[in-house]
Amino acid sequence: MVLKAEIHCHLEGAASPALVESQARKYNVDVSNIISNGVFVWNDFTQFLKCYDGAANLFRSADDYALLSETYLNELADDDCIYSEMFISTDHARAIGISEQDYIDGIAEGMRRAKEKTGIEARMIATGLRHGGPESVLRAAKYIAGNPHPLITGFGMGGDERMHHPKDFAPGFDVARDAGLGITTHAGELVGPQSVRDSLDYIKPSRIGHGVRAIEDPDLVKRLADEQIVLECCPGSNISLKVYDGFEDHPFMALRAAGIPVTLNSDDPPHFHTSLKREYEIGANEFGLSDVELTQITRTAIKAAFVDEETRKQLLAKLD
Numbered sequence: 001m002v003l004k005a006e007i008h009c010h011l012e013g014a015a016s017p018a019l020v021e022s023q024a025r026k027y028n029v030d031v032s033n034i035i036s037n038g039v040f041v042w043n044d045f046t047q048f049l050k051c052y053d054g055a056a057n058l059f060r061s062a063d064d065y066a067l068l069s070e071t072y073l074n075e076l077a078d079d080d081c082i083y084s085e086m087f088i089s090t091d092h093a094r095a096i097g098i099s100e101q102d103y104i105d106g107i108a109e110g111m112r113r114a115k116e117k118t119g120i121e122a123r124m125i126a127t128g129l130r131h132g133g134p135e136s137v138l139r140a141a142k143y144i145a146g147n148p149h150p151l152i153t154g155f156g157m158g159g160d161e162r163m164h165h166p167k168d169f170a171p172g173f174d175v176a177r178d179a180g181l182g183i184t185t186h187a188g189e190l191v192g193p194q195s196v197r198d199s200l201d202y203i204k205p206s207r208i209g210h211g212v213r214a215i216e217d218p219d220l221v222k223r224l225a226d227e228q229i230v231l232e233c234c235p236g237s238n239i240s241l242k243v244y245d246g247f248e249d250h251p252f253m254a255l256r257a258a259g260i261p262v263t264l265n266s267d268d269p270p271h272f273h274t275s276l277k278r279e280y281e282i283g284a285n286e287f288g289l290s291d292v293e294l295t296q297i298t299r300t301a302i303k304a305a306f307v308d309e310e311t312r313k314q315l316l317a318k319l320d
C-alpha cells in the first residue's frame with residue numbers, strides 16, 4: 001500500500017457526476033448538457049471551463065460545500081491519501097450569492113467531518129481566477145489576508161493561462177505572501193516555458209501548478225532544479241486536455257530526472273476521468289515508478305505542503 005498526498009485539486013472540480021446530479025435534483029436544474037451517462041462531457045478547454053462552472057453552480061450553500069468537501073476527502077482517504085490541499089475560490093462564492101464566510105465555513109466543516117471519520121488532514125488554498133483579471137485576484141487575496149482562517153494556508157491562481165501577464169498579478173500575490181500564505185500558481189500547461197519563467201520572476205511561488213512545459217527550455221529546467229521549485233504535476237489532466245498526445249510523450253520522468261521535485265495530482269478528477277489513485281497508477285504503469293519511488297513522491301508533496309511544521313512532521317512520520 002502506497003500512502004498518497006494531493007496538493008493540486010480544485011474543490012468544485014472534484015464533485016463527481018453522481019453528486020452533481022443529486023445537487024441538480026435538489027435545485028431542479030437540467031444538467032443533461034454537461035453530464036451524459038454518468039460522465040462529464042466537453043471537447044476543449046473553453047467547453048471544459050463551461051462544464052466546470054455548470055457543475056460548480058449547483059453548490060449554493062454552506063451545507064452543500066460541507067457535503068462536497070467531506071465526500072471528496074472521504075473518497076481520497078479510501079484510496080490511502082493522508083493529506084489533501086484543495087483550491088477554493090471566494091469568487092465562486094460571490095458568483096453564487098453566498099458570503100465568503102459561509103463558503104469557507106462550509107468547506108471547513110466538511111474537512112472536520114472527514115478528518116473525524118478517516119483521519120485525513122486537509123487544508124485550503126484560496127485562489128484568484130486569472131481570467132477574472134488582476135483586480136479580482138487582488139480582491140481575493142485581500143479578502144483572505146483580512147479574514148485569516150486556520151485551514152487556509154496558501155494562495156494560488158487558476159483559470160485561463162492564456163489571459164493577462166504574470167506581472168499583472170504580482171500585487172495580489174504580494175498581499176497573500178505578506179499574510180503568511182504559501183504561494184503557488186498555474187503556469188506552463190497551456191502556455192510554454194515563458195509563462196513559468198515570468199511566474200517565477202513576478203509571482204515568486206514555491207510551487208507551480210503543472211509547469212510541465214518548462215521541459216521545452218533546458219535553462220528553465222536547470223533553474224527549477226536549482227531553486228527546488230515543486231511541480232504539481234497532473235498527468236491525467238494533461239493527456240485529457242491534449243497538452244500531450246500520450247503518457248509516453250509526458251515529461252514527468254524527464255523533469256524528475258533533472259532533479260526537479262515533482263508530485264502527482266488529480267486536478268479536476270472526474271472531468272479528466274481520473275482520481276488521485278489513478279494518477280499513482282499512471283506513475284506505476286506508465287512511468288515505471290516503484291512503490292518506494294511513489295512513496296518518495298508523497299514525501300515530496302508533504303515537504304512542499306502549506307502546513308505547519310508539527311503537522312508536517314506527523315505526516316512524514318506516517319511514511320517511515
Ligand SMILES: [Zn+2]
Pocket residue numbers: 008010158186209267268
Ligand atoms: Zn489545476
